[in-house]
Structures are given as C-alpha cells and as structure tokens.
Amino acid sequence: MGHEMELKGCFRRIKNCAIELFSTMEEDLEMDDEDSWDLVGRDVRLKATFLYIDLCRVITCCEGEEHKKALTVLADRFFYSMEELGDAVESRSLPLVQVRYSDTADALREVVAVLAPSLQSGPCESDPEEE
Template identity: 35%
Template sequence: MRGTAETVLQSASRIIPNKLVSTGRRRCPRFLAQSQLQKPDTDDGAPHTTRRAAALSLATVTLSGQLSTAKSLAEEGRRFWLDGLLDTLPPVSNKINNEETGTRSFLKQGIYMAKVGPKGSAYRLKKTAFDLLGMGDIIDQDAWGYIRKYLRLKSTFMYYDFDKVITAAPADEREGLTNLANRLFDNVEKLEVAIKSRSVPQTKSCYEETSRILEEVMAQMA
C-alpha cells in the first residue's frame, strides 16, 4: 500500500492544472502532464534573454513616442488658453461692473480661462450656475474659507463669460442679459460679505436669492 501511495503522489506531482472544463453546474480541472508541456521552438535558437531585451527595447521606443506625442498636443493646446495668468484682470466690454467701485469684489486673479467662443461661454455659464446651485449644502458645515474661494472662482468665470455672451448677442437681447448679469453679480457680492461674516442665517438668506437668479441663468442659457 505504501508503494502504491508513493506512486500516486509521484504521478500527481508530474501533472499541473491547465484550465477548467465545464461539467454542467460544477467545474472540474483538466490536468496536463508536464511531459506534454514543451518550450516553444525558436528559429535561430536565440536565448530567452535576447527576446526579453528586444521586448524591452520596443516598449522603450513606444513609450518615448507616446511622450513626444503628448508633449506636442500640450503645446498645441496652449493656443486655446489665455496667455499667462490673470495677474491683471482684463477689462470687459459691457456694463456689468459695480457702479460704485468700477469692478467686482469677487474677481479672482491667477487663474486660466479657456477660449471657448460665445457658444462655449454660454454653455459654461449654464454649467457654472449649476455648480453654484450645489454650494448650499455646505454653508453650515464650517467651511467658510473653501466656500468663499469656490464662489470667487466660479463667479469670475461667469463674469467674463457673461461679457462674451452679451457682446455676441443680438442688439435687442443685450439689455436683458446685462440686467440679468448685474442682478447676479450684485447678489454674489452680498453673498461674499455674508460669508466673510460667517453668519449662517445671513449667508443662507443671501444664497437663496442668488440661487433663484442662478436658475434664471440656466434657463436663459439653455
């Protein structure tokens, strides 16, 4: 019996599982004897290390090509962005500034804005308004610094996008768009003051009014 068991164990050690064969609901492994496993023949008898080196060389060449392509695309993509940071805020062509200050308190410097044209600006206005409509959920979560930065960033985009949309709009639509932009930006400045005060009731009150105007923007840019 001992000899028979050793024979079975030796036979089992010379076989390895190859893949699973479906047998109805259960699966059982198919075994393949090691003697049936053969190394693939090579045409020239070159060692495996040579093939590995060749594969690595090919991978290196491919990666280098991909990096060069990515760099070229990045260089080309720069044409779609304003040259440099907004260290000095560009002037606008329409009357959407605060009449008392001649600017807007929320304008944020040091950002890039993509040149997307009037239609792209209208789309971005709608998307940015949608983003700001979700800000109300974090007003009472002690995230004042983040809220103010987020509001300034999004409002800066809307400020310049509104200017592009108004300029490209038909003459009979410009006044309505200008009034909408001024109502929005007047409320954003009030909201910014409320956020600085860290008063939850005042901030929520200003935000509710701003939200109604944001919904108007989304409807107008649809």
Template identity: 45%
Template sequence: MVDVELKVTVCRVKKCAYDFLSIDSDLMDDDEESWNLMGRDICLKSTFLYCDCNRMISQSPKDQKEALTVLANKLFCSIEELDHAVKIRNIALTQDRYNEAAIILQELMAIMP
C-alpha cells in the same frame, strides 16, 4: 464662427452655474476651514461667471442683450452680498443670500441664448 464661440461660452456659463448651485450642501458647515473654502469657491466661480457672462452678452443678439445684462448685474450684486455674508460668517444671512443668487442665476440660465 461666432455661433460656435457663443455656444461654448453658454456651455461654460451653464457648467459654472451648476457648480455654483451645488455649493448649497456646504452652507451648513460652521467651521473655519469650511468658511474659507466656501469663500474661495464663491470667488472662483463668480470670476468665471463674470468673464463668461460678459463674453456671452457681447456675442448675443441685440434683442437679448439688455435682459441678459440686467440679470447679470443683479446676479453679481447678489454674489457680492453673498461674499460679504460668508466673510462675516453668518449662516442665516449666507443661506438667504445664496438662495437669492441661485434664483437669479436660474433666471439668467432660462433666458440665455
């Protein structure tokens, strides 16, 4: 049963990761509504990612837990910086922080069970 739960959790992480990676197209819009929507979208996706990553790490084999934990921590620190960039509405900083978070997210997806 644990294998099924882990597979479902990994699928949800991947789905949320793909959704997060698709935000890239919205980064160049510089109007109030776009900034608000992007901020809410990042918050929502990071919440789902956090919950599912936590569950995935706890269900993963011991030899993978440390690497997954390190990357997940880096990812959520990066997402916090992205959230800050969105709040101050700085396009260049937002793009930079988004690119950083996207790279870490892809690294995490590459080592997921």
C-alpha cells in the same frame, strides 16, 4: 469658427457653474467650520470671476438690442447678489449666507432661463421668441 467655439465654451462654463453653485453650495453650508467657510469664500469668488467673463462675452455677441438689455439687467442683478453672498460668507453668519445664497440662486436661475435656448442650441444664433 474659433469665435463660435469660444462662445460654446462660455455657455458650457456658465451652465457648469450654475449646476455647481446649486448643488455644492448647499452641501458646503452644512459644515460650519473655518475650513469650509474659507472654501466657500474661494469658490464664490472663483465662480463669480468665470461667470463675469463668460457672461460679458455672451452679452457682447448676442443679437437683438432688447435681448442684450434684458440679459445685462439680469446679469447685473446676479453679480450684485454674488457680491452680497461673498460679503455674507466673510461675515461667517450662516443665516445671512443662506438668505444671500437663495437670492443668488434665484438671480442665476433667471440668467440661465434667458440663456436656455442658447445653452441648448448654440451661441447667440437668434433671439429667443417670447410667447
């Protein structure tokens, strides 16, 4: 029972981080001052850390080798995008940050789409059926 509760927490944090990344990053990018750059940088690093830990736990417990492989590939792409976004924020180049943010948001949407059945029904109950 404790394992299932832990996974539910992972799914909840993944969902919340995704929502926050999609909503607040765009607003934060509107303000072009030193404080907002620092805030965005810290936020990206913090969310990347939570998402890394939670996605690793979820991937580890998922059933079905194909589902696990697909999720791993998507998660790797997402984390590469997050790293690129972090580098762009450090460069203080708004146009570059906007491109990297768009790439990161797209990669995260793909991860969330694969996880969607689990996010709604519960952790890793079964492989989602592909149509």
